[in-house]
Amino acid sequence: MNDLIQLRHKLHQNPEIAGEERETSHKILEFIKPLSPDIILEGLGGTGLAFVFKGKRSGKRLLFRCELDALPIEEHGTPLYKSLIKRKAHLCGHDGHMAILCGLAQKLSQKRPDSGEVVLLFQPAEETGEGAKRVLGDPRFESIRPDYAFALHNLPGFPLHQIITRKGTFAAGSTGVTYLFEGKTSHAAHPSDGINPAPAISQMILDIPSILKELDRFALATVIQVSVGSLAYGTSAGSGRLSLTLRAFDQKILEQLIDKMEDKAKSLAKDNKLRLSISYQESFAVSTNDLKASAIAEEAFESLNLDSVENPEPFRWSEDFGLFSQSCPSYLFGLGSGENCPQLHEPTYDFPDELIETGVQVFEKITQIKTLQGL
The missing domain is CATH 3.40.630.10 (Zn peptidases)
Structure with a gap:
């Protein structure tokens, strides 16, 4: 040897x-x-x-x-x-x-x-x-x-x-996913004049447990990174992103989880008048x-x-x-x-x-x- x-x-x-x-x-x-x-x-x-x-x-x-x-x-x-x-x-x-x-x-x-x-x-x-x-x-x-x-x-x-x-x-199979929500900045003194993605991103994180419960077998969604706006105290955030790793023991369950999370992101974007783009990285079967x-x-x-x-x-x-x-x-x-x-x-x-x-x-x-x- x-x-x-x-x-x-x-x-x-x-x-x-x-x-x-x-x-x-x-x-x-x-x-x-x-x-x-x-x-x-x-x-x-x-x-x-x-x-x-x-x-x-x-x-x-x-x-x-x-x-x-x-x-x-x-x-x-x-x-x-x-x-x-x-x-x-x-x-x-x-x-x-x-x-x-x-x-x-x-x-x-x-x-x-x-x-x-x-x-x-x-x-x-x-x-x-x-x-x-x-x-x-x-x-x-x-x-x-x-x-x-x-x-x-x-x-x-x-x-x-x-x-x-x-x-x-x-x-398990897994995939990394990033949801980019884009709205509109405004003065921090008048946040109602802008479209801040923070509420949609927060709600999406809070909804993860209920989405997982809808699947009848093991599935997991782990928050990897969250970012909203920039460090400008006079500006209400106009964009934000949420990155997750999704994983499951069954390929069909993984695909269902991906679809459910995507549907949730689209629904929140629509309700909050946000533009949404989704990207996937590091996908493993x-x-x-x-x-x-x-x-x-x-x-x-x-x-x-x-x-x-x-x-x-x-x-x-x-x-x-x-x-x-x-x-x-x-x-x-x-x-x-x-x-x-x-x-x-x-x-x-x-x-x-x-x-x-x-x-x-x-x-x-x-x-x-x-x-x-x-x-």
Whole structure:
């Protein structure tokens, strides 16, 4: 594992955020190209990469996916390989996920799959919810569209090496949304001469609980930012914005929540004679685990004698892999990174190197047992 650990440390020292992963992609290409994959796709969905290892005979195509991007956060930890880039750091473990796929590439170069094909996908822009859409929308993706897709994410708070599973929904879908209400400024001494959006924005926030109650399953709307007017004491505000994150465990419920919030914003804008514009950012589909893909992965966990636990409910955070689960049978699972490990996105988080071997073993086992599932 030494070369994989060294690779992770190099990636950790040189993080690139979503949409900027050119040097990261180059480092991955330098590592895997000498392993002689049968097909290499560069620039997939922007800065993405895909490597195809063909089996000895025809069969199913399996895709394993990891993420290229880091976070725009300053690292406060003190590893010897600490980030060299200010306000950018691998504080989600994507450096470790990349090392795992590179380890799988090593295994496949030594022993090709018995049948079918294995695709190793290094996806850009996971953190912003844009990368999966770009990759799936790239015309070249059709040449590697899988029969099954797999991915993992390390999870602090769970015992080291523990597998965290769940059939059906694994993680919530979510979207960021901003409602911009525009009225008219007036002198602060005569607010009735203007159209101030503050009452509409306040009412919309107060109405969130009742909107959520109308949905019969889990849904959540979190206020992210509110701004009204500017710091000019002689002026009554003429514009304001409200930003929320909307999330749900079911894609239809998420879409219903989006529609209900939009209807409420439009109604309040009309009642208060305000102009309204709505914009959506960082949209993530619900991550849903396919039953057949679950059976394949669970057999791999069992054959490796790994400690496995089923999460009682879906995770409330979102993962860009969810979009793959909307387009093909997919499976996302967690890999425990320690009960005392700092949480993801915390400034002192660091991916545990010892997880690399476990991740490689699981992915390699999945490629070996797929023919046993009668697929």
